[in-house]
Amino acid sequence: xxxxxxxxxxxxxxxxxxxxxxxxxxxxxxxxxxxxxxxxxxxxxxxxxxxxxxxxxxxxxxxxxxxxxxxxxxxxxxxxxxxxxxxxxxxxxxxxxxxxxxxxxxxxxxxxxxxxxxxxxxxxxxxxxxxxxxxxxxxxxxxxxxxxxxxxxxxxxxxxxxxxxxxxxxxxxxxxxxxxxxxxxxxxxxx
Amino acid sequence: xxxxxxxxxxxxxxxxxxxxxxxxxxxxxxxxxxxxxxxxxxxxxxxxxxxxxxxxxxxxxxxxxxxxxxxxxxxxxxxxxxxxxxxxxxxxxxxxxx
Amino acid sequence: xxxxxxxxxxxxxxxxxxxxxxxxxxxxxxxxxxxxxxxxxxxxxxxxxxxxxxxxxxxxxxxxxxxxxxxxxxxxxxxxxxxxxxxxxxxxxxxxxxxxxxxxxxxxxxxxxxxxxxxxxxxxxxxxxxxxxxxxxxxxxxxxxxxxxxxxxxxxxxxxxxxxxxxxxxxxxxxxxxxxxxxxxxxxxxxxxxxxxxxxxxxxxxxxxxxxxxxxxxxxxxxxxxxxxxxxxxxxxxxxxxxxxxxxxxxxxxxxxxxxxxxxxxxxxxxxxxxxxxxxxxxxxxxxxxxxxxxxxxxxxxxxxxxxxxxxxxxxxxxxxxxxxxxxxxxxxxxxxxxxxxxxxxxxxxxxxxxxxxxxxxxxxxxxxxxxxxxxxxxxxxxxxxxxxxxx
Numbered sequence: 001x002x003x004x005x006x007x008x009x010x011x012x013x014x015x016x017x018x019x020x021x022x023x024x025x026x027x028x029x030x031x032x033x034x035x036x037x038x039x040x041x042x043x044x045x046x047x048x049x050x051x052x053x054x055x056x057x058x059x060x061x062x063x064x065x066x067x068x069x070x071x072x073x074x075x076x077x078x079x080x081x082x083x084x085x086x087x088x089x090x091x092x093x094x095x096x097x098x099x100x101x102x103x104x105x106x107x108x109x110x111x112x113x114x115x116x117x118x119x120x121x122x123x124x125x126x127x128x129x130x131x132x133x134x135x136x137x138x139x140x141x142x143x144x145x146x147x148x149x150x151x152x153x154x155x156x157x158x159x160x161x162x163x164x165x166x167x168x169x170x171x172x173x174x175x176x177x178x179x180x181x182x183x184x185x186x187x188x189x190x191x
Numbered sequence: 192x193x194x195x196x197x198x199x200x201x202x203x204x205x206x207x208x209x210x211x212x213x214x215x216x217x218x219x220x221x222x223x224x225x226x227x228x229x230x231x232x233x234x235x236x237x238x239x240x241x242x243x244x245x246x247x248x249x250x251x252x253x254x255x256x257x258x259x260x261x262x263x264x265x266x267x268x269x270x271x272x273x274x275x276x277x278x279x280x281x282x283x284x285x286x287x288x289x
Numbered sequence: 290x291x292x293x294x295x296x297x298x299x300x301x302x303x304x305x306x307x308x309x310x311x312x313x314x315x316x317x318x319x320x321x322x323x324x325x326x327x328x329x330x331x332x333x334x335x336x337x338x339x340x341x342x343x344x345x346x347x348x349x350x351x352x353x354x355x356x357x358x359x360x361x362x363x364x365x366x367x368x369x370x371x372x373x374x375x376x377x378x379x380x381x382x383x384x385x386x387x388x389x390x391x392x393x394x395x396x397x398x399x400x401x402x403x404x405x406x407x408x409x410x411x412x413x414x415x416x417x418x419x420x421x422x423x424x425x426x427x428x429x430x431x432x433x434x435x436x437x438x439x440x441x442x443x444x445x446x447x448x449x450x451x452x453x454x455x456x457x458x459x460x461x462x463x464x465x466x467x468x469x470x471x472x473x474x475x476x477x478x479x480x481x482x483x484x485x486x487x488x489x490x491x492x493x494x495x496x497x498x499x500x501x502x503x504x505x506x507x508x509x510x511x512x513x514x515x516x517x518x519x520x521x522x523x524x525x526x527x528x529x530x531x532x533x534x535x536x537x538x539x540x541x542x543x544x545x546x547x548x549x550x551x552x553x554x555x556x557x558x559x560x561x562x563x564x565x566x567x568x569x570x571x572x573x574x575x576x577x578x579x580x581x582x583x584x585x586x587x588x589x590x591x592x593x594x595x596x597x598x599x600x601x602x603x604x605x606x607x608x609x610x611x612x613x614x615x616x617x618x619x620x621x622x623x624x625x626x627x628x629x630x631x632x633x634x635x636x637x638x639x640x641x642x643x644x645x646x647x648x649x650x651x652x653x654x655x656x657x658x659x660x661x662x663x664x665x666x667x668x669x670x671x672x673x674x675x676x677x678x679x680x681x
Contacts, residue, residue: 012222025295025465035295038464041407047220047264061467062563064428064460065648079287083219196680204403 004057005151008070010080011138014046017076019164020138021052024145027152027160028056036061049084056151072149075099076124076137081110092116097145097188099124099137104191120148122188124180131183132176139177143184154185217244221265223284227257232281238269291536292470298426298461301433301468302368302394302454303328307338308476309440311392312363312483315343315354319373320406321458322396326368348373352380352391359389360498362488364444366391370458371398371412378416384451385420386514387498388486390443391451393421394436397559397610398458399645407646408458410558410611413587414619420514422452422521423588425558427544429468432456434538435585437471440480441528447520449486455587457560457610459646475535518589525586542591544583545598547573551580553661554599556624557608558584561642561649565608568654579658584620596627603665605637606657608677610649612641617674636670642677653678 007024011017018039025037036055053067069089078100080086090096095118098107104121113119122144124137131140139161146157161181165174201207234254239247246263248256270282296304303325306314314333316326333342341358345351348369359365369377374395384391397413399405413423422443426432435454443452456462471479487496502510522542529540546566548554555565562583572579582598584590599605609618616622621639628634640657643649657677664670 012220022295022465029293029295029467034467036464036466037295038459041459041463047222049220062566063651064457064464064560064563065650068650077222079222 003059004055004061005072005149006067006070007054007056007072007074007145007151008067009052009054009074009076009138009141010084010086011050011052011074011076012046012080013048013050015076016136016138017050017052020074020076020142021054023139023142023157023160023164024054024152025056026164027157028054030152030156033058034061040066049080071095072097072145072151074141074145076141078102078107081107087111087113090117094118095148096120097122097141097148099141101126104189108191118148118190120144120188120190122184124184127180127183127187131180132173140180140184143181143186144188147185147188148190154182157181216261217264218261221260221263221287223265223267224260224287225258225263225265225267225269225282226285227255228279228281228283231276231279233274233276235274237272237274238282241268241272243268291472291475294468294470295465296429296468297324297463297465298429298432298456299325299396299463300328301429301470302436302456303332304470305433305436305476306366306394307332308471308473309364309366309437309480310338310477311340311366313341313343313355313358313365314367315345315351315358315365316367317345317348317351317369317373319348319370319398321398321408321462322368322370322373322394325394325396325462329368348376349380352377352384355391356380356384356387356389359384359391360387360489362485362490364440364483365389366393368394368396370396371400371406374412374416375400378419381416381419381421381451383499386510388449388514388517389451390440390449392436392439392443393451393453394432395453395455396458396462397455405645406458408460408462408560408610409644409646410455410609410619411644413453413455414611414613416453417588417619420450420518421588422448422450422518422586423455424452424586425455425584426461427559427562427583429456429461429464429466430538431540431585432461433468433470434532434536434540437476437480438525438528438532438540441531442521442525444483445524445528446484446486448517448524450517450521455559460560469536471536479531479535521589522586522591522594540585542584542586542594543598544585546581546583548580548582548598550578551601552578552603553605553658553665554580554582554602555606555608555654555657555661556582556584556599556620557610558587558620559610561608561610564649564651565654568651568658572655572658577658577662579661584623587620587623590623590626592623592627593630595624596630599624599627599635600631600633602635603668604661605635606640606661607637608640608642608657610641610643612644621674636664636668637673638664638670639674640677641674647678650678 021037025035039052075098108119124140127140273282399409439452607621
């Protein structure tokens with residue numbers, strides 16, 4: 001299973017976590033890669049903690065099942081760190097990307113992350129509210145994850161954000177989300 | 192001989208403990224929390240009526256007390272429906288965890 | 290090369306149905322099949338296709354309406370899962386007995402009780418005697434490809450039987466993965482125009498459907514139905530060969546993976562086969578001669594061909610994602626039918642796994658392979674049927 005990157009997203013229902021996993025899958029599909037994007041299904045409620053997953057690989061993906069050892073862990077809502085075991089199964093070289101106004105060093109301590117694990121933070125909620133007026137962090141998280149992991153070209157990602165939002169939303173919202181994605185990329189900090 | 196886990200399950204998946212949905216504390220689902228501003232409360236009980244979760248505690252005198260945060264999911268309906276006193280709401284929503 | 294997209298199994302099946310544009314679709318929603326038909330209904334209301342969409346009050350009505358439409362002379366499709374399929378149970382037999390080629394993606398979901406919305410094969414297995422053709426898909430690409438091929442197989446003038454295309458609930462139906470769509474024109478060409486046989490709407494040749502037939506002739510009608518089923522594998526392979534010419538993707542009655550020189554093997558269907566293939570590779574790297582057989586066509590079951598593929602093995606584990614309480618798992622029971630035609634019987638075990646959407650994890654496949662290695666050495670089986678991945 002070489003060259004397969006596994007990602008786990010933590011969020012709350014209604015924040016766009018599942019959409020973000022889909023947009024990332026669409027973006028990574030370019031360049032001939034194979035992808036999977038799926039949420040963990042349970043009773044669906046806005047606000048309830050949910051998990052979504054991605055697999056991205058150069059090779060055909062045959063594995064079906066939960067991602068047990070995600071290389072990249074996205075935490076779209078920092079309150080989840082207390083509510084859910086966000087570090088479950090994280091390997092030694094895991095990369096955490098967390099939406100928070102706090103300092104990355106503080107988050108590193110809160111997560112109990114190991115020295116070989118990377119921790120990135122971005123104030124995705126603030127960026128979202130400034131970019132399109134709603135506290136939906138996941139477009140910003142996509143930008144941050146791209147900077148932290150280099151998983152896909154930024155241009156390709158932006159194209160897919162545009163395509164995905166273009167179907168349902170007004171131009172202002174699409175542009176706002178593109179801005180949020182770009183700012184997530186630019187403003188994410190490592191700690 | 193000790194029983195296997197699956198041998199201890201209730202027959203036919205019957206739920207034998209009455210009213211045990213009270214054990215399912217859904218308060219952890221909140222990302223917004225209602226704040227009760229007592230001085231603006233006219234005790235109209237709209238919040239109690241509208242709350243889908245029975246999260247507004249009512250005392251023996253029929254007056255409301257603070258929210259039951261074990262169950263409140265932060266839907267905000269109470270804040271929306273609250274008439275308040277002279278335009279000042281008795282319930283406002285604020286971010287959880289602040 | 291067709292369009293490459295990232296879609297769910299349900300999206301892919303809905304797309305296949307859209308490209309085929311059936312005459313009538315009568316449907317009722319049920320998790321996890323709902324968004325398949327919802328999408329399809331969306332295509333209809335957007336005017337992209339002109340299927341007559343009949344929104345009925347239950348799955349029993351859905352299949353009843355499909356039967357009516359098919360008997361009238363239309364190309365008909367629907368989709369359902371679990372309790373929905375169970376509710377249509379009596380109608381399934383009627384569709385097959387009346388020889389109506391209705392196509393139905395079945396999004397496999399566990400049957401109640403207890404109520405469960407997740408993926409296992411109990412619904413499809415409950416319908417294995419109905420006379421429907423049953424094809425199982427490993428992933429979204431197969432679900433898409435099988436749906437398209439199913440129309441050709443079911444509508445073949447030598448066949449005329451209803452067919453269900455199975456895909457795992459949530460695991461495949463709701464997971465987004467890379468799929469290659471075929472061009473609209475190619476799909477239309479491949480499936481061709483619908484040929485009606487004895488349509489009720491042919492008013493120049495009036496006829497009746499649904500007679501009462503008692504002890505004098507029922508037996509002979511069923512004998513004829515059995516005979517038709519025996520022709521299905523041949524037609525399915527012809528259709529698959531044509532499909533391969535169009536797409537480059539190869540399909541058979543089953544798939545083998547590193548089986549030819551294997552000593553031990555796992556027999557398993559649908560998405561779990563995908564996961565198992567990765568573990569087979571890992572064991573091969575360790576020097577263990579492991580292989581896999583993934584049945585695709587479950588009804589009719591290719592006993593002789595599978596026997597041929599399995600007869601050289603020293604130990605076999607058949608994994609069932611459904612149980613038959615009081616019996617062996619359904620797939621295991623079919624494989625024993627294969628073993629019947631072998632000169633020497635390889636030792637076999639039956640594992641019931643993944644019920645109600647319980648995850649099938651790599652360590653479960655490893656556990657099974659480790660047990661098979663032991664059985665191959667000793668030739669001895671301790672317990673034939675066990676549950677895999679259950680909390681003890």
